[in-house]
Amino acid sequence: MLKLPIYLDNNATTPMDPRVLEAMTPYFLEHFGNAASRNHPFGWEAEEAVDYAREQVAKLIGADPKEVIFTSGATEGDNLGIKGVFEMYASKGNHIITATTEHKAVLDTCKHLEKIGGEVTYLQVKADGLIDLAELEAAIKPTTILISIMYANNEIGTVQPIKEISAIARKHGVLLFSDATQAVGKIPVNVNKDGIDLMAFTAHKMYGPKGVGALYVRRKNPRVKVTAQMDGGGHERGMRSGTLNVPGIVGFGKACELCMLDMEEDTKRIQVLRDKLETELLKLEEAYINGSKEHRLPHVTNISFKHVEGEGLLMGFNKNIALSSGSACTSASLEPSYVLKALGLGDDLAHSSLRFGLGRFTTEEQIDYTIKAISETVLKLREMSPLWEMYKEGIDLSTIEWAAH
Amino acid sequence: MAYSEKVIDHYQNPKNVGTLDKSKTNVGTGLVGAPECGDVMRLQIEVDDATGMITDAKFKTFGCGSAIASSSLATEWLKGKSIDEALTVDNMDFVEELSLPPVKIHCSVLAEDAIKAAINDYRVKNGKEAIKFEESVVH
Numbered sequence: 001m002l003k004l005p006i007y008l009d010n011n012a013t014t015p016m017d018p019r020v021l022e023a024m025t026p027y028f029l030e031h032f033g034n035a036a037s038r039n040h041p042f043g044w045e046a047e048e049a050v051d052y053a054r055e056q057v058a059k060l061i062g063a064d065p066k067e068v069i070f071t072s073g074a075t076e077g078d079n080l081g082i083k084g085v086f087e088m089y090a091s092k093g094n095h096i097i098t099a100t101t102e103h104k105a106v107l108d109t110c111k112h113l114e115k116i117g118g119e120v121t122y123l124q125v126k127a128d129g130l131i132d133l134a135e136l137e138a139a140i141k142p143t144t145i146l147i148s149i150m151y152a153n154n155e156i157g158t159v160q161p162i163k164e165i166s167a168i169a170r171k172h173g174v175l176l177f178s179d180a181t182q183a184v185g186k187i188p189v190n191v192n193k194d195g196i197d198l199m200a201f202t203a204h205k206m207y208g209p210k211g212v213g214a215l216y217v218r219r220k221n222p223r224v225k226v227t228a229q230m231d232g233g234g235h236e237r238g239m240r241s242g243t244l245n246v247p248g249i250v251g252f253g254k255a256c257e258l259c260m261l262d263m264e265e266d267t268k269r270i271q272v273l274r275d276k277l278e279t280e281l282l283k284l285e286e287a288y289i290n291g292s293k294e295h296r297l298p299h300v301t302n303i304s305f306k307h308v309e310g311e312g313l314l315m316g317f318n319k320n321i322a323l324s325s326g327s328a329c330t331s332a333s334l335e336p337s338y339v340l341k342a343l344g345l346g347d348d349l350a351h352s353s354l355r356f357g358l359g360r361f362t363t364e365e366q367i368d369y370t371i372k373a374i375s376e377t378v379l380k381l382r383e384m385s386p387l388w389e390m391y392k393e394g395i396d397l398s399t400i401e402w403a404a405h
Numbered sequence: 406m407a408y409s410e411k412v413i414d415h416y417q418n419p420k421n422v423g424t425l426d427k428s429k430t431n432v433g434t435g436l437v438g439a440p441e442c443g444d445v446m447r448l449q450i451e452v453d454d455a456t457g458m459i460t461d462a463k464f465k466t467f468g469c470g471s472a473i474a475s476s477s478l479a480t481e482w483l484k485g486k487s488i489d490e491a492l493t494v495d496n497m498d499f500v501e502e503l504s505l506p507p508v509k510i511h512c513s514v515l516a517e518d519a520i521k522a523a524i525n526d527y528r529v530k531n532g533k534e535a536i537k538f539e540e541s542v543v544h
Contacts, residue, residue, distance in 0.1 A: 112495060311469040314469040315469070346440075347443075383422065387445055389424065397440060
């Protein structure tokens, strides 16, 4: 029987795989040691477990275990990667190139650096959410030290042309950092084939625990260094001090191993469900996919239902279906998603969007229920929408002078 | 954010959704908000010219649950009221009745504005001057 509520917000976080929890449990209880304790078996066990997890994580992204720095999550990875490079390479330059659709952990980090002498170029994206490679190359100058472009977007799932981006970065001797939070574990990511120098990702987006992530830092061709952002015991080769979260790291490692094993099959199955959901919902009039349809994560879709407001739409079923909306009616600013606006979407369409993130545990039954519930709610709210009525009467909404609020 | 039960009830069973014939001289229409802001309310009243009483009220709203609930509640309140009584409806009445949180106060302001706009539309149609209202504080 269908169990409610249904979880379709896997871009926000994923449920933990029970196999991950099973791997973690002993490290809370009998193997509780500090991985930095060198003088007794408790420490040795913990260190061994961390080493093993480091291998599992490295393998998933095609890296050497020594290139994996454990962090508390992707936000820390973004901060350490970007600020760490900014400080370490200060003598080479102060210019960073990023894009307007990056996650706030990247954008706010860049804004912080601007306040302390950094110069940042924010590339606009095209209507499909992809950056323009020619524009990227044109933005590089002698002082450019870092390009920071996310692997895949959290709201629309658009996958950037990382290989092409890294080729440009290499050509100009600039480092490439990528926030790959949404991509790792979902699609094949290989730091060597992709030419990435630094990469942040996190366990809880790939069926692992919250509070643990990693920063990949390249050791060869070129050897990359980051300045630590936290001072202390010199853990993680001096780049990230702090006692290691051993159970979390063990879980992260297991989650990576499972993604490696299951990715192909999971992806195939999830994509079929995503495509079904999308095809059925697009049968509604005036429904549009946001972002590139071609260069996209297989488990994500972001759809605008014109003339229906996103939060009002969610209210029709959010007791039973967990989703998120690009509308930000709950925030005082009333500003809709900056990512959708960056695609050139009008505020009205941005306010009308829903983000679907399917996952390993999504079933066809859940998708069928979702299609029905959303279609019914859209139709019901359109009956109630003055904009829909005007649209149906053939009135061009852009010609109306709205009372500004 | 959890909605109050009254908001949920209005959202699930909205009262007086629909359209009145705006070509009639005794129908006043107020259209407020903007699609860019995520809220558009259209409130209509039908007035008995002889008595000045509001005999019918309808709404259509594009917006969140609180905006839909506020406009639904507005139509309930307006029916059977005189124009003068309708003018005394204040946005805080919506906030109290629907237990709207601070981030949703703009929905109540919009509902109050919609009432005033509908009344003014009715007045202008009938050769009266539009009433000038002071700008609402919360926008």
